[in-house]
Amino acid sequence: xxxxxxxxxxxxxxxxxxxxxxxxxxxxxxxxxxxxxxxxxxxxxxxxxxxxxxxxxxxxxxxxxxxxxxxxxxxxxxxxxxxxxxxxxxxxxxxxxxxxxxxxxxxxxxxxxxxxxxxxxxxxxxxxxxxxxxxxxxxxxxxxxxxxxxxxxxxxxxxxxxxxxxxxxxxxxxxxxxxxxxxxxxxxxxxxxxxxxxxxxxxxxxxxxxxxxxxxxxxxxxxxxxxxxxxxxxxxxxxxxxxxxxxxxxxxxxxxxxxxxxxxxxxxxxxxxxxxxxxxxxxxxxxxxxxxxxxxxxxxxxxxxxxxxxxxxxxxxxxxxxxxxxxxxxxxxxxxxxxxxxxxxxxxxx
Ligand code: BGC
Numbered sequence: 001x002x003x004x005x006x007x008x009x010x011x012x013x014x015x016x017x018x019x020x021x022x023x024x025x026x027x028x029x030x031x032x033x034x035x036x037x038x039x040x041x042x043x044x045x046x047x048x049x050x051x052x053x054x055x056x057x058x059x060x061x062x063x064x065x066x067x068x069x070x071x072x073x074x075x076x077x078x079x080x081x082x083x084x085x086x087x088x089x090x091x092x093x094x095x096x097x098x099x100x101x102x103x104x105x106x107x108x109x110x111x112x113x114x115x116x117x118x119x120x121x122x123x124x125x126x127x128x129x130x131x132x133x134x135x136x137x138x139x140x141x142x143x144x145x146x147x148x149x150x151x152x153x154x155x156x157x158x159x160x161x162x163x164x165x166x167x168x169x170x171x172x173x174x175x176x177x178x179x180x181x182x183x184x185x186x187x188x189x190x191x192x193x194x195x196x197x198x199x200x201x202x203x204x205x206x207x208x209x210x211x212x213x214x215x216x217x218x219x220x221x222x223x224x225x226x227x228x229x230x231x232x233x234x235x236x237x238x239x240x241x242x243x244x245x246x247x248x249x250x251x252x253x254x255x256x257x258x259x260x261x262x263x264x265x266x267x268x269x270x271x272x273x274x275x276x277x278x279x280x281x282x283x284x285x286x287x288x289x290x291x292x293x294x295x296x297x298x299x300x301x302x303x304x305x306x307x308x309x310x311x312x313x314x315x316x317x318x319x320x321x322x323x324x325x326x327x328x329x330x331x332x333x334x335x336x337x338x339x340x341x342x343x344x345x346x347x348x349x350x
Contacts, residue, residue: 001125001126001127001132002019002020002021002022002125002126002132002133002134003019003020003022004017004018004019004020004125005017005018005020006018007032007034007039007059007060008059008060008061009060010034010060010064010120011064014120016032016033016034016060016120017032017033017123018030018031018032018039019031019032019033019123019125019134021125021131021132021133021134021157021158021159022132022159023131023132023159023160023161023163024161025044025161025163026042026044026050027041027042027043027044027050027159027163027346028040028041028042028050028159029041029042029157029159029165031134031136031157032060033120033121033122033123033136034060034063034120034121035063035076035077035078035116035117035118035119035121036077036078036116036117036121036136036138036155036157036183037056037063037075037076037077037078037117038054038056038076038077038157038165038183038185039054039056039057039058039076039300040052040054040056040300041053041054041165041185041346043163043274043346044163044274044346044348045191045272045273045274045348046272046273046274046348046349046350051191051272052193052300052301053187053188053189053274053276053346054075054076054185054186054187054188055073055075055076055185055186055187055188055193055299055303055305055309055310056075056076056186056299056300057075057299057300058300062299063075063077067296067297068297071292071293071294071296071297072103072109073184073186073290073292073293073297073305074110074117074184075184075185075186075299076183076184076185076186077116077117077183077184078116078117078121078136078155078181078182078183078184079110079111079115079116079117079180079181079182079183079184079314080111080115080116080140080153080179080180080181080182081111081115081116081140081144081145081147081151081177081178081179081180081181082108082110082111082147082178082179082180082322082330083110083111083180083181083182083184083314083316084109084110084180084182084252084286084314084316084318084319084320085104085107085108085109085215085216085217085319085320086100086107086108086178086319086320086322086323087106087107087215087217087320087323088102088106088107089101089102089106089107089108089112089146090323091178091322091323093148093176093177093178093322093331094176096148098146098147098148099146100112100145100146100147101113101114101145101146104215105215106215107215107216107217108145110184111145112145112146113145114144114145115145116138116140116153116181117184119138121136121137121138121155122136122137122138123135123136124136124137128158130158130160130161130166131158131159131160131161132158132159133156133157133158133159134156134157135154135155135156136154136155136156136157137152137153137154137155138152138153139151139152139153140153142174142175147177147178148175148176148177149173149174149175149176149177149332149334150173150174150175151171151172151173151177151179151332152171152172152173153169153170153171153181154169154170154171155167155168155169155181156168162345163345163346163347164343164344164345164346165343165344165345166341166342166343166344167183167341167342167343167344168339168340168341169181169338169339169340169341169342170337170338170339171332171337171338172332172334172336172337172338173332173333173334174334175334176331176332176333176334177331177332178321178322178330178331178332179330179332179338180316180317180321180330181338181340182282182286182314182315182316182342183314183315183342184312184314185312185344186290186309186310186311186312187267187276187310187311187312187313188309188310188311189267189268189269189272189274189276190269190271190272191271191272193299193300193301193303193309194303194304194305194306194309196239196306196307196308196309197238197289197290197308197309197310197311198237198238198239198242198308199237199238199239199269199270199271200237200238200267200268200269200311201235201236201237201238201267201268201269201270202232202235202236202237202238202265202266202267202287202311203232203233203234203235203265203266203267204232204233204253204255204264204265204285204287205233205255205256205257205262205263205264205265206225206232206233206253206254206255206256206285207224207225207226207233207254207256208222208223208224208225208253208254209222209223209225209230209251209252209253209254210222210223210251210252210253210254210284210318210319211223212251212319216250216319217319217320218252218318218319218320218324218327220324220326220327222254225253229241229242229244229245230245230251230253232253232287235266235268238289238308238311239308242289242308247291248289248290248291248308249287249288249289249291250286250287250288250289250291251286251287252284252285252286252316252318252319253284253285253286253287254283254284254318255280255282255283255284255285261279261280261281261341261343262279262280262281263277263278263279264278264279264280264282264285264313264315264342265277265278265285265287265313266278267311267313268349272348273348273349273350274346274347274348275346275347275348275349276313276344276345276346277343277344277345277346277347278313278315278342278343278344278345279342279343279345280315280340280341280342280343281340281341281342282315282316282317282340282342283317283318283328284315284316284317284318285313285314285315285316286312286313286314286316286319287311287312287313288311288312288314289308289311290305290307290308290309290310290311290312291307291308293305293306293307293308293309293310294306294307295307313344315340315342317330
C-alpha cells in the first residue's frame with residue numbers, strides 16, 4: 001500500500017496529505033490530495049541511481065504562496081475542468097451561452113480562478129494488479145467557474161512494475177458540459193535539478209500543430225510542422241531551434257495516431273541516459289518549455305526555477321475546442337462517461 005504523511009495545512013485550514021507510491025525497483029511517486037498534485041518522482045539514471053525528475057515543493061504552502069499564485073505555473077497539478085485556454089472565457093453549448101471566470105488576459109486558462117489544481121480531492125490509496133494506486137475524486141458543482149453541470153471526476157494514479165506512472169481519468173455529468181483533463185507535471189531529467197532542459201531531445205509523432213494568435217488561442221489552422229522548428233518527428237534538442245519560436249515552445253501538437261493509445265512523445269537526456277515515453281488516447285499534446293519561469297520560485301532542495309527549468313507534456317484535446325467546431329469534441333453529455341488514459345514511462349539508454 002502507498003504510505004501517507006502530512007503535507008501541511010492549506011490557507012483555508014484543511015490538512016492535506018502526501019501519498020507515496022513505490023514499486024519493486026525503488027521508484028517512488030509522491031502525490032498530494034491538494035490539486036491531485038504530483039510533487040516528486042524518483043526514477044533511475046543509466047547507472048541505476050535514483051533522482052527526482054519533477055519540479056515542485058515539499059509542503060502545501062509552496063503551492064499556495066503569493067509568488068506561486070502570481071506566477072501560476074501549475075506544477076504537477078491535475079488540470080480541469082478545461083485544460084488550456086478558452087477564448088474570451090465564452091462558449092455556446094446546445095444554443096446556450098456560457099461565461100467563464102477569466103484568468104489569463106482575456107481568456108480562461110486551466111479551469112479558471114480556482115481550477116482542479118487548487119481544490120482538495122478525496123483520496124483513497126490502494127493496490128491493483130498493476131501496482132500501488134491513488135484514487136482521487138472531486139465533485140465540480142454546477143456553475144463552478146461558470147461551467148454547467150455537476151461533474152464527478154475520478155483520477156487514478158498507478159505506479160507500475162515497469163516504472164510507468166499511469167493516469168486514468170473518468171468523469172460523468174448531469175448536464176451537457178465541456179471538459180479537458182490533464183496533468184501539468186514539469187519534468188527535468190538532468191542530474192542537476194537547477195539546470196535548464198534545453199539539451200533534452202524530444203520526439204513528437206505529430207505532422208501538424210495548432211497555430212495560435214498572440215493570446216495563445218488557436219486560429220483553427222492545423223499547420224504542417226515540416227521544415228519548421230515545430231518538426232519533432234525526428235529527435236531534436238529543445239534548445240536547437242527554440243530561438244526561432246517567439247516566447248519558446250507553448251503549443252499543441254496534433255498527434256498522428258487515429259485512435260489510442262499511441263505514442264505521444266519521447267524525451268531523452270544524454271548525460272543521465274534517462275528516457276521518458278508518453279502514451280495517450282488524447283488527440284493532442286502541449287509541449288510547454290517553462291518559458292514563463294523566471295527564477296522567482298525556489299522549490300524542493302532549494303532549487304531555483306529559472307527559465308526553461310522544466311518541460312510539460314500535457315496530453316489533451318486541443319485548446320479552445322468549445323469554440324472550434326472542426327476540432328475533436330470536448331462535450332460530455334449526461335449518461336455518457338468520459339474516460340482517458342495517459343502513461344509516463346521512464347527508462348534509460350546506456
Ligand atoms: C500553458 C502556458 C502556461 C503554463 C503555466 C501551459 O499549459 O500553455 O501558456 O504559462 O501552462 O500556466
